[in-house]
Amino acid sequence: MRIRTAGVVTALALALAASGCSGGDDDPQTPTSAAPAGASGKLVIWGDDKRAAALKPFAEKFGQENGVTVEVQAISKDQQTTFVTASQQGSGPDVMVGAHDWIGNLVQNGAIDPVQLTAEQQQGLAPNAVKAVTFNGQVYGVPYATENLxxxxxxxxxxxxxxxxxxxxxxxxxxxxxxxxxxxxxxxxxxxxxxxxxxxxxxxxxxxxxxxxxxxxxxxxxxxxxxxxxxxxxxxxxxxxxxxxxxxxxxxxxxxxxxxxxxxxxxxxxxxxxxxxxxxxxxxxxxxxxxxxxxxxxxxxPFLGVQSFYVAAKGKNKALAQEFVTNYVTTPELAVALYQAEPRPPVLTAAYEQVKGTDPDLAKFVDAGRNAVPLPAIPEMATxxxxxxxxxxxxxxxxxxxxxxxxxxxxxxxxxxx
Known part of the structure; x- marks a missing residue:
């Protein structure tokens, strides 16, 4: 979040919005202990270089537990633009990792589905982060880290x-x-x-x-x-x-x-x-x-930025994607690994409590962000x-x-x- 520019791609944020909004996944919450019914094939996850490296061992474990292949691919530049374009072309991932202020653009382009977090899972996350990933009354991402000035x-x-x-x-x-x-x-x-x-x-x-x-x-x-x-x-x-x-x-x-x-x-x-x-x-x-x-x-x-996991609306394995982001991303083990890859205050309360004792800066950044407001996630912010x-x-x-x-x-x- 070093700097924000028109590189968010204004034209993409507004012109492509004509493609419309995708509906949510109405399947019931899948139990943590079992793979989604009919899960098979391959789960593809996109993230930036640091997140991708941290995710790979957990993705492999998830694949072994669910009898599927999981590929974690690093997207180094223009992640949002690349994701939206790939979604339009039908060549995108099943799970995307990115900033919360992408949400308005992604929703209007039909690129992501709401996520199926239970009330209990939401209670285990920092409230301001959940608010940041809520758009038009629906939760569209599983937040895992925050950042602010x-x-x-x-x-x-x-x-x-x-x-x-x-x-x-x-x-x-x-x-x-x-x-x-x-x-x-x-x-x-x-x-x-x-x-x-x-x-x-x-x-x-x-x-x-x-x-x-x-x-x-x-x-x-x-x-x-x-x-x-x-x-x-x-x-x-x-x-x-x-x-x-x-x-x-x-x-x-x-x-x-x-x-x-x-x-x-x-x-x-x-x-x-x-x-x-x-x-x-x-x-x-x-x-x-x-x-x-x-x-x-x-x-x-300051603005509050929230890093999140998204379920791609046009992914080939959406049920498995929902399982991964809701029941795997919300575990302390994975949240701590993501923190270690690039220290940011974890959104998962259990993970934050686990790491704050070893990093006194975390609580200070959280305190500095108590008045923070979520970056506007509406597409018009790109302008x-x-x-x-x-x-x-x-x-x-x-x-x-x-x-x-x-x-x-x-x-x-x-x-x-x-």
Missing amino acids: ALIRNTKLAPEAPATIEDLVTRAKALRADKKASELLCLQVGQNGDAYHAYPLFSSAGGYLFGTAANGDYDKNDLGIAKPESIAAFKKIQALGEKGAGALKRSITVENSIATFTAGKCAYLVSGPWAITDVKKAKIAYDISPVPGFAGGKPAQ VWDPFGKAESAVIGGADPKTALTAAAKTISGQIKS
Whole structure:
């Protein structure tokens, strides 16, 4: 979740939606101890490189227990696009592993079925993760890990967590004046902006992307980007920018934000669990706390990302796929293996309790994500990343917030309607 871009493929998210929505699997829950009736042949699972490697021994065991062949295939790039295209062509997998914010696009393209989790199984999962994989009132994925942004600080330079973003800037300026750090804040922006990393500050200042309906679902018809509260939020962000405090800079990018922090050039880094490996390698003394919001504003709300297992609607062995994702993915043994492959807080409560004692960072990231909101899973979110990011970058460089956001909203609205 390092950066979000238009690479989610806006055209795929909207144009292919005409293919319609697939119905769910109405078969009753299959007992854990037995293979689904008629299970035979081959189960194909797609995931990224790290997930695929972690899954292989468990997939082999599942195959042996159920008398079937299981193939785990690594899809290195453009997983969502590759999956949707393969689904349309009838050449996709039975199970797909991916991010929860794919769901709206996958459902509208008829690429996934609802999953058949029992009430007891759902109770064993983190509630915010279950909410994230729920779309139109149905659960479409079995979540296994969460991720969110936090403030990672160099405790040698900044022993205490700042209460507000203004407090952070004040402390960082003092460090720069003492020539202990050259940058105030490592929060990636780049020339094209980064809506994902900007969102905690945007939300703290009162901005919003989409409103919500009475049932809590995101409302595509309530686009908030050019609304007065969002423009006011961007004015506060601009005050942190290159012509203001200098805390937000386009020279801090996805490529160098973590490296700048690990080199000791800034005391504060806004990033996620993926940054910790590099921080540890650099032997930086660090701590993790929530991203601070603006003084007098709302608490900063990072996005919550949830990694999930999906049952392919056009898979060749859907009953077996349901068995695997509902009764195998929800076991602590597999959840812990996935955690070990790439540390993220496990969604399965039993797995989280098992690993948290060996990794104190887990609880800190979970705490930093208590105010997190699920990334919008509606297909229309694909139209937001690029225009919003470019508006953010322009405003940080000194452009007028109202002009930049009005132009971004016009672009987004045009893509949603097209």
